[in-house]
Amino acid sequence: MKKVIGIMCAVLLLAVGLTGCGQSDAQKLYVYNWGTYIDNTVLADFEKENNCKVVYENYASNEEMYYKLKSGNANYDVVFPSDYMIEKMIKENMLLPLDKQNIPNLKNIDPKLLNIPFDPGNQYSVPYFWGTLGILYNTEKVTETVDSWSILWNEAYAKKILMYDSQRDSIGIALALLGYSINSTNTDELNKAYELLVQQKPLVLAYVNDQVIDMMIGNEADLAVVYSGDAVYCMSENDKLAYAVPKEGSNQWFDNVAIPFTSKNKELAEKFIDFMCRDDISLKNTMEVGYTSANQNALKEASKEPAYDNIAYNPTDDILARCTAYQDIGQFIASYADIWTKVKAAQ
């Protein structure tokens, strides 16, 4: 018995000792990013260049990050919110304005990605990755041209269609097909979108999240709604797949770097943002992640790769002209959530 207690004490001491050390005087930068959304080696580069320690943590959704910040006892210096979340966080004073003089590499960012309505003048955020929402389809099974969302309502593909389990994206598609804005806050329009989605439900194989990637590569479905970045990866794994952005218009999304109000080291955080905008670092990140870089030089360089030389990775201006960003719709999001729950519960 004494032996057991002895061993317990030893382990306890050892463990406490281990957590105790490793704390150096170097500055710490707390980075909170999406899971697998960076080339991990660039963090080590930043640590070396700035003699600091990057404490890196991941999240799976904007909302998760938002609530962690809201809870009040987090201390992140850099976060990566999407477009509508940036808008919401600006409204709620959760972001610190950027001092652009400290971010000279902002010049590398494609001007067409700057000054978007969710953050006019990019006072609070710098785009990191961006892309579109579109249809990924199997060219062996789908021989007609894919240029409209209406193909997702085509009975010829019954039980071969995958939709995103995401309220904004799925309702947005129905709204776009009806000719309404994807940021609609009109109850009538939403109700029509709801009816359309219920009508589509018997044709849908499943409402999925990241499973869509494996299912499309494995030829389990013919048509799927995907983000362009995932389409790039799917097409590189399965050459029968192709990507299209429907003519009715779609969503252009932006994941951005920003400094939340919890930051205690804004100077280092700005250095980090500047570092992320550097050409070589942007290129490393986009090659690792496969999403479209906001850095125009990195995008040009990456597009030389065969896997990245397509409209999913590098959409034409034509496509972008018919895409809009999501806006924060405030309290109205509850109606979206309500509709989406009803669609999923419908028989």
Next chain:
Amino acid sequence: MKKALRNVYLYIMLLFLYAPILVLMVYSFNASKSRGQWGGFTLEWYRRLFMDSNIQSALYYTVLVAILATIISTIVGTISSIGIFLYGNRVQKLMLNVNYIPVINPDIVTGVSMMILFAFMSMRQGFATMLIAHITFCIPYVILSVLPKLRQMDVNLIEAAMDLGARPMQIITKVVLAEIKPGIVTGLLFAFTLSIDDFVISFFTTGSGVSNLSIYVYSMAKRGISPEINALSTLMILTVTLLLFVINKRNNKKTKITGERI
């Protein structure tokens, strides 16, 4: 015929239990990142696993929190059980009911309330808060597995020990703890598995770059889970299997020597 049926049933059951694990292990050697297709054999994911500092730090925190939470909650839980046991019937019942509430409470309620408590106390979320949370939800299980053993113990043993001149400390270590040892071990194992498995409570109580494996895997949900996780799971399963094997072997040896089960 009857025997054959019984065997078939058994094998089907085992298949259901182990098929997912086998598939996971096989796919840790898949050259393609996708689970939709087999791209040939590779050890790339294992190489990447050993280079990936994020996964390593997640594994480190998972194991560290599990070990610390297990040890502390076992000690605290055992002492509490002895205390509860020595109370009168009514207080004992009350204490037991109080102990049941955290067990029945859904994890998410425990997690959120802990988060609010830490915010209220303006404790910065991180390693300490996660550890405290783990210790908290492990203690009731330790009490639940130790208390029945105390009840089974013959109380006269304590008096007998006193009669024979044992000092109070000796009574505790040589009599009481020796009698309830199986309960303590059960509680210890319970606490360890609960802690290493936990996602919900950890999710709400951690921060400052500290995340355990389950949180790390969950954060990959947006872009698909990397096969590195398959590789890591394979290694963990092999470790546990090896441990079980060694323990069983040792037990068998002991049984042979002493001629009885332990």
